[in-house]
Amino acid sequence: MSTPLSIAAELEHRSDAIPELDRGRPSWPIALASIAATTLVVLLPIGRSDLSGLMWLWAMALAAVVGLNLWVPVESWNGLVVKWTSLAGAIAFLLVFPLGRTNATLVDLGLFVVFAIVCLGLNLTHGIAGQVSLAQAGFLGIGAYVSVLLDTGRPIAVAGIETTLPNLPFLLAIAVAGMTCMVFSVLIGFPALRVQGPWLAFVTLAFNLLVFLVLNNEAGLTEGSRGLRSMRTDLTVFGIDLFETRNYYYFCLVFLFAAAALVWWIVRSPWGRAFKALRDNPARAASLGVDIRAYTLLAFSIGAGLAGVAGALYARLIEYLEPRAFSIGQSFDFFLATVIGGLGTMVGPFIGVSFITVLTDRLRFTGDYYRVWFGLFVVVMTLVAPKGIAGSFNQLRSWLRSLR
Amino acid sequence: MTERAVVRVSNVSKSFGGIKAVDDVSFEVFDGEILGVIGPNGCGKTTLFNCILGQYRPDRGRVELSGQDVSRWPPHRRANAGLARTFQLLQVFESMSVRDNLKTAAQEHIGSIGRRLFRSPDLGLGATVDRLIERFRLGHLADEPARNLSYGQQKLLDTAMAFVSDPAVVFLDEPAGGVNLTMLGDLRDRIQDLNQNDGTTFAVIEHNMEFIFGLAHRIVVMEQGRVLTVGTPDEIRDDPQVLEVYLGG
Helix, strand or coil, X not given: CCCHHXXXXXXXXXXXXXXXXXXXXXXHHHHHHHHHHHHHHHHCCCCCXXXXXHHHHHHHHHHHHHHHHHHCCCCCHHXXXXXXXXXXXXXXXXXXXXXXXXXXXHHHHHHHHHHHHHHHHHHHHHHHXXXXXXXXHHHHHHHHHHHHHHECCCEEEECCXXXXXXXXXXXXXXXXXXXXXXXXXXXXXXXXXXXXXXXXXXXXXXXXXXXXXXXXXXXXXXXXXXXXXXXXCXXXXXXXXXXXXXXXXXXXXXXXXXXXXXXXXXXXXXXXXXXXXXXXXXHHXXXXXXXXXXXXHHHXXXXXXXXXXXXXXXXHHHCEECHHHHCHXXXXXXXXXXXXHCCCCCCXXXXXXXXXXXXXXXXXXXXXXXXXXXXXXXXXXXXXXXXXXXXXXXXXXXXXXXXX | CCCCEEEEEEEEEEEECCEEEEEEEEEEEECCCEEEEEXXXXXCHHHHHHHHHCCCCCCEEEEEECCEECCCCCHHHHHHCCEEECCCCCCCCXXXXXXXXXXXXXXXXXXXXXXXXXXXXXXXXXXXXXXXXXXXXXXXXXXXXXXXXXXXXXXXXXXXXHHCCCCCEEEEECCCCCCCHHHHHHHHHHHHHHHHHHCCEEEEECCCHHHHHHHCCEEEEEECCEEEEEECHHHHHCCHHHHXXXXXC
16 A cells, blocks of 8 residues: 555656656635635634634634645646745745733743754754754854853852853843854864764754853853843843844844754855765765864854854843753753754744744643653654655655646 | 876885885875876785875875975865866765855865955856766756766766866876776766866776776876876786786786
């Protein structure tokens, strides 16, 4: 018996499965359906903390958007229309959804944005360049602590030296946080030149552990397990008061869009091809002139830099830092989000982070058993969709194409 | 054919533990020729290629490209200096399209790594790559991921990737291995075409005697890590030493 997915897998091996590029003609019904469904998805949740009344309508609209994306061939004019309306819809959703929400919801949304930045970076490091990293929470932590320590002017006492830390502008602190992580990533990038796969995972895991221990034990610098308060009280950037949680959410969103644009640019640039070559076959890549040392270090530092920037944003979003938030468990969550979303795809990190966020929320009732249920879901997901959710969409799409 | 050495290998040795895989080997690759490298299994042909192209560092000896010592260079640097190769087992980037495989093979020769991020994704390689795709008759598969290609088509792609950067010398490690008879003729035609019309220099390891004797201008015979003899195909065919190695005397 052949399941849809195995048929799709078979089709991938048939060279005649993909027809000649023929964009066809745009059709108005499809364009209108796409715009209407996307508009409903964006507008229905406005101002409602509880969707139950319109939930079914919203779910149908969302299903219509997903369905159109699956059904309409990507290369056709219709496909382009559907794709761009969906993308515009997603951006509009992130812009419009926060209107009329409580601060608690805005912080949750902000967390989604921050984690999505981390996973975008990890997707480049792991999904595109093939370098496994279980240290992203460590980089998030470095970024968070560095930014807070640099822009608050607090007094510290480390190794018998008492001094006062600088009070840099927030934007500069974010940049320094990102760059600090890039420097650290080069340190763990060097082992990556020698070891790959599971061994590289261990090396990065050890690094994350090290970061956690330093954050936890260097109390003179980090306040240790008591935690570090990082209030937004006097944070103003370009005349915008970021003390307002909504303003701060939009501030984070700008960074998410910039990160997505950056990753998109890199992946389609010559660097993207070199990264994929490094992932697919490093020995062949080197024999064709790809400097695998440079590209490995680049892959790590871009991922780490984005995690560092995300860390700086995280610190002021949560307003309280404790080392536990940057332990290896969080690194696994980033790893799983990226894998479940779909490695090497542009939408994968977004899907993965939404999935993990929603799952964490839905599983709250399980209390202490949360990790058990979460692990079970991950196992099932890996079995059902080994290429992640985005990867399964692609398989489903080619299966649908074969039906025509 | 001019008798100018593009690649000069002088007294190169490479040992693994107690085994001397390559033992004091010296020879030259002349500009514009097709040089065959033959010898029984395990005689060090592939190790020799790995020393020339940087996958291994020779224990002793020098490898020169146009008079420049490249013995200590990493493989990517030698590749960018004009030494291209294929491997014994075919090596393509499976998840990437045929076109992207070739662009990857060509791009690292263009400009600096930093500049490349800001250039157009195509780097102006589109036309060169398309011409090569047509030349290797992969046109209908240009946008197909390499893993969807048949073994023979992947082998063609693998070979094409070695040429796209217009290298000084192309080292082919058993290009005819696992290729069917029709494809074999195709492969020979293509190597000859590139050699005669483009002046590409080749060094070719091969076990298929008919194939290499019909193709090469000169042949290096190796045995137990050493060069046994060098000569034209006719000289090699009549050499009693070579017969002894292959037929066990």
